[in-house]
Amino acid sequence: xxxxxxxxxxxxxxxxxxxxxxxxxxxxxxxxxxxxxxxxxxxxxxxxxxxxxxxxxxxxxxxxxxxxxxxxxxxxxxxxxxxxxxxxxxxxxxxxxxxxx
Numbered sequence: 322x323x324x325x326x327x328x329x330x331x332x333x334x335x336x337x338x339x340x341x342x343x344x345x346x347x348x349x350x351x352x353x354x355x356x357x358x359x360x361x362x363x364x365x366x367x368x369x370x371x372x373x374x375x376x377x378x379x380x381x382x383x384x385x386x387x388x389x390x391x392x393x394x395x396x397x398x399x400x401x402x403x404x405x406x407x408x409x410x411x412x413x414x415x416x417x418x419x420x421x422x
Contacts, residue, residue: 322384322387322388323351323352323354323355323384323404324351324352324355325383325387326380326381326383326384326387327344327351327354327361327380328340328344328351329380329383330376330377330379330380330382330383331343331344331376331379331380333379333383334375334376334379335376343368346368347361347364348360348364349364355404358400358401358404358405359400359401361400362377362399362400362401365377377400377403380400381400381403381404381407382394384404384407385407388407388410388411390407390410390411390414
């Protein structure tokens with residue numbers, strides 16, 4: 322889900338061509354960045370400066386939508402915290418579903 326959200330966030334914000342250009346330039350795979358969101362944030366900052374924050378919000382918003390989690394548009398959390406929150410919420414939902422008969 323993270324990989325798809327990154328690609329869609331970049332595509333929807335910057336366009337298909339930029340997304341296809343940026344992803345291969347990243348130092349690590351999107352799968353690796355799913356486990357290391359701080360490093361992904363640093364990569365985006367390298368390429369986009371302060372514009373990385375807008376991209377990260379779009380990626381997080383798309384990720385929450387894909388996972389069917391509530392996303393507050395007033396969310397001012399950093400990228401790493403937002404990804405951790407999505408993981409925690411999804412894990413909590415999965416645990417509750419596993420307990421239900």
